[in-house]
Amino acid sequence: MAAEIQPKALTRKPVLLSKVEGSQDVVSMAAIVPKEDGVISVSEDRTVRVWLKRESGQYWPSIYHAMPCKYFGMFILYCVFEFILSEDYNKMTPVKSYQAHQGRVMMILFVLEMEWVLSTGQDKQFTWHCSESGQRLGGYRTSAGACGLQFDVETRHVFIGDHSGQVTILKLEQENCSLVTTFKGHTGGVTALCWDPVQRVLFSGSSDHSIIMWDIGGRKGTAIELQGHNDKVQCLSYAPHTRQLISCGADGGIVIWNMDVERQETPEWLDSDSCQKCDQPFFWNFKQMWDSKKIGLRQHHCRKCGKAVCGKCSSKRSSIPLMGFEFEVRVCDSCHESITDEERAPTATFHDSKHNIVHVHFDATRGWLLTSGTDKIIKVRLRRLL
Ligand SMILES: [Zn+2]
Ligand SMILES: [Zn+2]
Numbered sequence: 001m002a003a004e005i006q007p008k009a010l011t012r013k014p015v016l017l018s019k020v021e022g023s024q025d026v027v028s029m030a031a032i033v034p035k036e037d038g039v040i041s042v043s044e045d046r047t048v049r050v051w052l053k054r055e056s057g058q059y060w061p062s063i064y065h066a067m068p069c070k071y072f073g074m075f076i077l078y079c080v081f082e083f084i085l086s087e088d089y090n091k092m093t094p095v096k097s098y099q100a101h102q103g104r105v106m107m108i109l110f111v112l113e114m115e116w117v118l119s120t121g122q123d124k125q126f127t128w129h130c131s132e133s134g135q136r137l138g139g140y141r142t143s144a145g146a147c148g149l150q151f152d153v154e155t156r157h158v159f160i161g162d163h164s165g166q167v168t169i170l171k172l173e174q175e176n177c178s179l180v181t182t183f184k185g186h187t188g189g190v191t192a193l194c195w196d197p198v199q200r201v202l203f204s205g206s207s208d209h210s211i212i213m214w215d216i217g218g219r220k221g222t223a224i225e226l227q228g229h230n231d232k233v234q235c236l237s238y239a240p241h242t243r244q245l246i247s248c249g250a251d252g253g254i255v256i257w258n259m260d261v262e263r264q265e266t267p268e269w270l271d272s273d274s275c276q277k278c279d280q281p282f283f284w285n286f287k288q289m290w291d292s293k294k295i296g297l298r299q300h301h302c303r304k305c306g307k308a309v310c311g312k313c314s315s316k317r318s319s320i321p322l323m324g325f326e327f328e329v330r331v332c333d334s335c336h337e338s339i340t341d342e343e344r345a346p347t348a349t350f351h352d353s354k355h356n357i358v359h360v361h362f363d364a365t366r367g368w369l370l371t372s373g374t375d376k377i378i379k380v381r382l383r384r385l386l
Pocket of ligand 1: 275276277278279280309310311312313
């Protein structure tokens with residue numbers, strides 16, 4: 001019986017393979033070199049480094065390049081740089097730079113199929129350039145600086161998540177773009193986006209600690225919340241063939257979500273002047289309080305049914321993993337009774353990376369998970385599937 005309760009795609013604990021130490025500053029972006037024991041890092045001190053694993057088992061910097069910083073009037077003009085790495089990873093040749101933003105570049109995405117370089121900056125601009133000619137093709141002003149950037153090659157839709165908490169969807173043409181729609185679901189800024197082109201689902205992580213899974217291709221219009229972090233969600237990564245979402249928090253927590261599980265939307269919170277269980281008036285319902293000579297109560301909400309209830313009628317807590325609540329939340333007494341042990345079985349696993357993660361990269365073919373932290377260390381973990 002216990003085996004049936006366990007969701008089948010739960011993973012074993014990721015094993016720490018190696019640490020890359022010796023960065024002068026915090027690594028804001030890093031990636032595992034495909035088919036190699038190597039890591040490319042971009043650090044806050046504006047250096048790009050390639051680290052290769054030596055026979056000693058340690059990662060050593062093989063090459064590095066310091067990026068220039070140009071001053072332009074009152075603005076610091078930040079650029080997107082492109083390099084070609086030699087076959088043996090011992091040579092890095094700057095190819096071109098794109099003068100893309102009047103402000104720090106926040107996100108870069110290279111779309112090989114279109115030969116486009118997409119980027120967002122602190123100047124609230126989203127721009128795209130042709131990687132062949134280096135020419136700027138177009139731009140769009142977002143409502144705030146954007147930390148999330150994803151692209152769907154098939155339909156040429158770009159997803160931009162910004163600090164205001166909004167996700168903007170644009171349709172890109174060669175030299176212009178049109179606004180498709182915007183999503184608003186977070187109470188804090190969007191910190192990361194992740195697109196699954198197979199299921200056509202967009203994940204957004206936020207400083208409000210939550211992740212929202214937006215059903216885009218299914219046209220059901222559902223938005224499912226995932227609550228598994230106690231701090232800002234910093235980065236997201238998706239493994240399509242195992243259908244696992246990896247989310248990292250500012251507190252160092254790594255959560256691996258089983259996305260094979262059918263989850264439900266959380267209910268709308270109902271409004272009522274009195275508890276929808278025991279009929280006691282809430283404190284703003286002065287008329288009923290006067291009539292019944294009772295002192296008003298505070299309104300709470302059951303996370304499962306959405307009913308407005310008093311504290312007495314919602315004294316118990318429960319996790320509701322099938323609604324995305326991996327932690328215990330307030331539920332009314334009747335909902336508490338109705339939730340079975342099977343329904344309480346976690347649909348995610350929780351791990352401690354032991355550093356404050358600023359960036360994550362997942363190499364799905366080898367099951368390697370790279371995290372870089374504010375401690376200037378890059379950690380590579382092996383995440384065995386099943
Ligand atoms: Zn009540
Ligand atoms: Zn309830």
